[in-house]
Amino acid sequence: MLLKDKVAIITGAASGIGKAIAELFSVEGATVIVADLTQEAGEEVVKSITSKGGVAKFIQVDVSNEAQVNRLVEETINEFGKIDIMYNNAGIAMPLSNIEEVDEALYEKMMSINMKGVFLGTKAVAPYMKKAGKGVILSTASTAAVRPRAGLNIYSASKGAVVAFSKSVALELAPYGIRVNCINPSATNTPMLEEEHLKVFIKTMPLGKIAEPLDIAQAALFLASDYASMVTGVDFNVDGGRSV
Template identity: 55%
Template sequence: MSAEGTQPVGEAMQRLAGKTAVITGAASGMGRASAELFARHGAAVVVADLDGEGAERATAAIRDAGGRATAVRVDVTREEDARLMVETAVREFGRIDVLFNNAGVPMPFTPVEEVRLEDWQRIMDVNVKGVFLGCRAAVPHMKRQGGGVILSTASTAGIRPRPGLNAYCASKGAVIAFTKSLALELAPWKIRVNCINPVATDTPMLNQFIGGGDLEEGRRRFLETVPLGRLAQPEDIARAALFLASDEADLITGVALEVDGGRCV
């Protein structure tokens, strides 16, 4: 990990100073790494997660490090919760500059004929509907402010599918298409919309993504498909999100950024 990932950032180097970010799925994994990195770069962060206690712990860690954050328990599939997290940002910090739709759910390897309708629907609700509801709640505020940034966590599975992950691949493909559509729709208001396609990442979701069974053997086989030879770490995704959220990416919109060690080449 770079020094940036472990040490406070000087004020002159802060890339999100004066901005407010809402991050879903921020109690752990990629979301928590992003929340902590955004805060170190000067952002006030709304730590949103279904795991309310985890969100409080992440918020406490940010505050202990000298950052600004507040926690909110949200179910991203509920319209009222999407409004709540955006309204919390506006109430606590005065605005919303960045929405990072990071919350998502995986699926175990399942042949399509064995996929239960309720499982398919849950994946679509969290991975697709959750992104839509977050965007719908945030966009009116961003339009009034004269701009903003929307990020979403998609997946390499959306462009290089794996067998047995049918619903998951479909959901992430939808996020990529939705991102590109919104990028065109919202460009007149200076709202940039991008997504990130991580390769399999060392997070609590990894066991299901690998497909169960012998986890170490599954990891070994998967790593053979990654030219750079390693899985992603949450901090890899956080650094990509930080760049896309910052003014350094001011001309970047409609992009699905692969953070995948070359897997999709």
């Protein structure tokens, strides 16, 4: 088991990529904190994990709220004694929009969840990992961060910020034995992927297909495991060659 006896927080874990990561991390031996705003779906993920012999707990959280993120981390520490892996996965997509169609409310929402959530999660867990002298922080960015598409202007900006932030924090926390990386998925078969996006995206994929959540989870498993002990400050493309 690659994550035996590890404790992992995964935000946005009630569905899609986050759910796949939570389930795979559990199979590999981790105790999983399923953190999400959606309680019913999150508790279903916990039920699925525990029914297979895993250890999991649901904690409701709005990742854009600092008090709630701090409570998530503190509750995990109080119950399990440590946090080995923090996965900032929660995020939202946007409809294809010309820049003049994007209002300030959409901009604020996109940045608040996609970037602020990563910032708050990283900030909250860093002191505990520093004290432990080790830890892994992962975040979900996007290939839109490195190869933006027309019509995804603010989404691309929010995910580009995640990449830059992760690289900066990787340098800051490396002396404490903490590795910080992010994953750039391409279009992935999740409830967030709209049909209009799918038709556009699949034409640009060299492998001729979109990713499944498990594809992203397997990359996350590698980066969270000791197999990646020399990997930090990386934005890891899982995109079927789209970024080439």
